[in-house]
Amino acid sequence: MTVQTYYLANPEKTVEFGQLLAKCLPSKGLIFLQGNLGAGKTTLIGSVIKAMGHKGSTKSPTYTIVEPYLINSENPQKIYHFDLYRLADPEELEYIGIRDYIDEDALCFVEWPDKGKGFLPLPDMIISLEYQNEARKIALEVITQKWLSEFRQLDKFDKPSEQAIN
Numbered sequence: 001m002t003v004q005t006y007y008l009a010n011p012e013k014t015v016e017f018g019q020l021l022a023k024c025l026p027s028k029g030l031i032f033l034q035g036n037l038g039a040g041k042t043t044l045i046g047s048v049i050k051a052m053g054h055k056g057s058t059k060s061p062t063y064t065i066v067e068p069y070l071i072n073s074e075n076p077q078k079i080y081h082f083d084l085y086r087l088a089d090p091e092e093l094e095y096i097g098i099r100d101y102i103d104e105d106a107l108c109f110v111e112w113p114d115k116g117k118g119f120l121p122l123p124d125m126i127i128s129l130e131y132q133n134e135a136r137k138i139a140l141e142v143i144t145q146k147w148l149s150e151f152r153q154l155d156k157f158d159k160p161s162e163q164a165i166n
């Protein structure tokens with residue numbers, strides 16, 4: 001398991017990070033996003049979805065649990081954006097048919113994965129967003145090691161330790 005952390009000074013940096021992250025990701029996988037309310041999870045996922053070629057807006061699936069995207073570009077890409085915040089019981093994931101989504105040839109992003117504890121498999125990567133004063137710190141915990149080789153592209157982002165914290 002490898003953890004890499006970066007500093008995101010403002011919302012624009014989160015968007016920029018998402019654009020670069022989109023280039024590093026394979027076409028299939030499961031990604032968890034952790035972090036408090038308003039940490040920037042939806043902002044980041046929205047940026048990845050757009051960078052992968054989705055035209056038009058993206059929305060937070062807070063009430064619908066899942067939002068599907070089928071990107072018909074040169075490289076077609078299916079994306080499922082889950083937000084489990086309003087899940088009353090993790091077992092609901094069974095009725096939604098969570099396994100079928102994950103088994104598809106798609107990228108699955110899951111906000112609030114803790115709410116689905118016991119009904120979600122181990123992810124390929126865990127992204128954690130954390131408040132750092134007005135800015136954010138992002139940590140990427142890569143579990144599927146073969147994903148790592150592409151992640152060098154993110155090295156241009158600042159490291160949190162290089163920032164003055166006061």
Ligand SMILES: Nc1ncnc2c1ncn2[C@@H]1O[C@H](COP(=O)(O)OP(=O)(O)OP(=O)(O)O)[C@@H](O)[C@H]1O
Nearest residue numbers: 008009010011014037038039040041042043135136
């Ligand atoms: N690096 C950043 N620095 C400061 N603000 C940021 C940064 N990235 C995103 N934000 C802002 O944080 C706010 C909340 O973002 P967002 O809705 O993406 O959070 P979230 O983690 O999805 O929240 P929730 O848990 O409610 O779904 C937005 O106003 C966004 O512009």
Ligand SMILES: [Mg+2]
Nearest residue numbers: 041042060111
């Ligand atoms: Mg959100």
